[in-house]
Amino acid sequence: MLLGTQRVNERGHLEIGGCDVVDLARRFGTPLYIMDEAAIRENCRRYREAFGSRYPGVKVAYASKAFLCTAMAKIVEQEGLWMDVASGGELYTARVAAFPAERLVFHGNNKSEGELQEALDYGVGRIVVDSMEELERLSRLATDAGKTADILLRCTPGIDPHTHRRIRTGQEDTKFGLGVKSGAALKAIQRARELPGIHFRGVHCHIGSQLLNADTHLEAIEIMAGFLRTIRDETGQTVEEMNIGGGLGIRYLPEHRPPSIEEFAEALTGEVKRRCEEYGVDLPQLGLEPGRSLVGECGTTVYEIGVIKDVPIAEEPGRRLYVSIDGGMSDNPRPQLYDAVYHCLLANRAGEVDSTVVTIAGKHCETDLMIQDTKIPMPQAGDLLAVQSTGAYNQSMASNYNRLTRPPVVLVSGGHADLIVERETYADLVAQDRIPERLKAEAREPVAV
Numbered sequence: 093m094l095l096g097t098q099r100v101n102e103r104g105h106l107e108i109g110g111c112d113v114v115d116l117a118r119r120f121g122t123p124l125y126i127m128d129e130a131a132i133r134e135n136c137r138r139y140r141e142a143f144g145s146r147y148p149g150v151k152v153a154y155a156s157k158a159f160l161c162t163a164m165a166k167i168v169e170q171e172g173l174w175m176d177v178a179s180g181g182e183l184y185t186a187r188v189a190a191f192p193a194e195r196l197v198f199h200g201n202n203k204s205e206g207e208l209q210e211a212l213d214y215g216v217g218r219i220v221v222d223s224m225e226e227l228e229r230l231s232r233l234a235t236d237a238g239k240t241a242d243i244l245l246r247c248t249p250g251i252d253p254h255t256h257r258r259i260r261t262g263q264e265d266t267k268f269g270l271g272v273k274s275g276a277a278l279k280a281i282q283r284a285r286e287l288p289g290i291h292f293r294g295v296h297c298h299i300g301s302q303l304l305n306a307d308t309h310l311e312a313i314e315i316m317a318g319f320l321r322t323i324r325d326e327t328g329q330t331v332e333e334m335n336i337g338g339g340l341g342i343r344y345l346p347e348h349r350p351p352s353i354e355e356f357a358e359a360l361t362g363e364v365k366r367r368c369e370e371y372g373v374d375l376p377q378l379g380l381e382p383g384r385s386l387v388g389e390c391g392t393t394v395y396e397i398g399v400i401k402d403v404p405i406a407e408e409p410g411r412r413l414y415v416s417i418d419g420g421m422s423d424n425p426r427p428q429l430y431d432a433v434y435h436c437l438l439a440n441r442a443g444e445v446d447s448t449v450v451t452i453a454g455k456h457c458e459t460d461l462m463i464q465d466t467k468i469p470m471p472q473a474g475d476l477l478a479v480q481s482t483g484a485y486n487q488s489m490a491s492n493y494n495r496l497t498r499p500p501v502v503l504v505s506g507g508h509a510d511l512i513v514e515r516e517t518y519a520d521l522v523a524q525d526r527i528p529e530r531l532k533a534e535a536r537e538p539v540a541v
Contacts, residue, residue, distance in 0.1 A: 093346045093435050093480060095389045096131030104443040106392075106478050109504030113394055113439040116509055117476050120500055122396045123419035125487050127159075127512070129167065129505035131390040132483075135353070136171035139382060142357035147364065147378050153197050155338050155383025156182055158484035159391070163503060163512035165189035174217065176381050180207040187214060197244075197335075197381070201267050208233055212241060220244045220296050220335075222269055224280050227287065234289030241289060244296040244335055244379075245270065247277040249315040251299060251308055269297070272319050281323055292329070294376060295319065298337025301384060304350045306359040312336060313360065317367035324373060335379030336360065342388040344481045345435050353385065384484040391483020393499070394439055395419050397475045398455075413450045415471050420454015420462060422493040424479070424486045427462050434463050439476040444469040452477065456494050487513070495521050 094100070101107040105114045109128050117124060136154075143150040153174035156165070160182055168175050169191050176197040177183045186196060196216040200207065201223070208230055211219055221227050221243045234241045246269035270276040277295070284292040299312050313336060320331045341350040351359065361378070368375050395417035405412050426432035436452065438444070446467035454460035462479070471477075490498045497516035502509050 093343065093437075095343070095480060096128040096134075098128070098392075100442045104441060106437065106439040106442040108392060109509075110507035111504045111509045113392070113478060114476060116502060116504070117394050117396070117439070119509070120502055120511065121515065122394055122476070123417075123423050123499040124394045125423075125482065125499050125501040125513075126392045126394065127164075127387070127483060127501060127503050128390040128392075129503050132164075132167060132387055133171055135386045135390070136168070136173055138353045139357075139380075139386065140172060142354045143361060143378070143380065146357055147361040148375065149377040151333075151335075151377065151379040153195075153379065153381045154386055155381045156186070157488060158383030159387050159486075159488050160185055161501065161513050162189040163510075164387075165191045169195075174379075176220075177216075180204070180210055183207070183210055183214065183216070193217065197379075199246075201269075205229060205233065209237075212237055212239055218242055218244055218293065220246050221280070221284070222246045224270070224276075224283065227280060227284055227290070231287040231289045239289065240291050242291045242293050243284065244294050244333060245277060245280055245284065245292070246296045246298075247272050247316070247319065249273075249297050249299065249312045251311045251315070272315060277319070278322060278326060282327060285327060285329065294331045294333030294335065294379075295323075296335040296337065296379070298381070299339060301339050302341040303339045304341045304348060306351055306356055309336060309339070309356075309360055310363045313363045314367050317364065317371050317373065320368070320373045320376065321371040330374050331376050333379055334364070334376040335381065336364075338381040338383050338385070340382060340385040342384055342481055342484070344433050350385075388484035389481050391481065391486065393419070393424065393479045393482040393486060395477045395479070397471050397477055398473055400471060400473065413448065413471075414453045415450045415468075415477070416453045416455060417462070417477055418455060419496070419499065420456045420460045421458060422454075422456060422496045423490050423499050424462060424482060425489050425491065426485060428458070428460070429489075434479050434481065436463055436466060436468060436477055436479045438468055438471065439478040441469050441475065442478075452479075456496075492516075492521060497521065 097109050099107050105112050139152045153176045154168045155176050174195040178199040193215040194217045197218045198211045198216045199220045219241050248269040248271050250273045270280050284290050399416040401414040421428050448470045452463040500515035501513035503512045
């Protein structure tokens with residue numbers, strides 16, 4: 093499974109963005125995140141064209157929680173997209189990159205007062221209000237600052253997206269937003285129209301992630317279009333904007349078949365038009381927030397293979413070949429968090445036949461299995477393993493578990509490779525550590541236990 097600009101070159105090596113992955117590993121070390129710039133830009137343009145050509149007035153905002161650094165923010169800005177941020181840290185990254193404030197959407201189910209103040213100070217384009225408490229707090233802060241906050245209200249349509257339970261967000265029982273069916277969302281909108289410093293622009297919903305068809309998006313659109321009519325009938329206000337979130341899935345395995353961006357756009361824009369006509373409401377400005385589907389397939393993580401163990405399988409015939417790599421759950425926690433699956437190949441032997449069933453194991457003090465029972469050529473210590481589709485929620489969720497340093501990120505395009513996030517050092521690991529003065533005294537006799 094080759095993605096984006098990937099190909100097998102004349103040396104039999106995996107190549108991305110015109111760069112030989114073996115050469116990249118020698119230059120930058122492993123583990124190494126590689127981001128395919130041309131593929132990212134193509135996806136940005138496809139989203140803008142696919143939705144913009146089918147619907148009047150569309151705001152495509154990159155969901156930066158998938159992968160964010162200052163260089164990524166620059167790419168998003170240059171491609172004309174909006175960007176959503178969900179914390180003070182993500183907002184700060186956008187500010188350092190000089191991302192246009194008016195094209196930022198600020199999310200979060202528990203924004204602190206400081207974060208709301210930062211959003212007001214920078215002048216973000218939209219604040220997605222997640223609760224009645226936040227609405228009241230934002231009104232006070234905006235009024236004190238002599239400003240008006242343009243808001244969307246996050247609503248939960250009350251549907252099951254049929255994805256992993258840890259990435260469902262649109263059902264009734266969720267920490268996000270206010271329920272449409274319970275009446276909580278309407279009550280919040282009525283309150284927003286009364287409060288000073290608040291300009292209610294529209295509604296927002298997000299139902300879940302890694303969805304391999306458009307069915308639950310269509311359900312959500314029907315519910316939200318009906319809610320637009322309820323808002324109009326109960327308040328007299330025509331809703332200007334409706335944001336339907338993100339969630340489109342990607343190919344983690346060759347057999348995954350998510351809709352193309354164009355198919356997704358055709359289904360969603362057609363449903364919005366149909367339902368708005370059915371419910372007799374004006375077409376709102378449409379917003380969406382792709383993250384994974386913009387960058388997921390554009391990322392590859394490269395590891396060096398170390399120890400290989402051939403062990404018997406307990407209580408059944410056969411053996412298992414454990415192939416250990418120099419990373420694992422610290423640079424990709426998704427398999428441990430919600431059973432994520434991946435495809436891989438040997439970057440230095442990419443043209444060879446996949447002949448051997450192996451289990452890819454990380455180096456952490458846990459079970460830490462990244463990929464179970466996958467096929468690659470018979471591996472050897474020193475081979476380079478390339479794990480596909482790691483552009484979303486890998487680097488952004490990385491940790492220092494076992495005090496491993498987080499890998500660097502390299503942006504490749506047209507044969508050029510640029511470091512956009514440096515590899516952490518051991519010094520970085522202890523940079524924030526402090527030893528209290530009382531622990532600096534001479535060592536004492538150990539306490540008997």
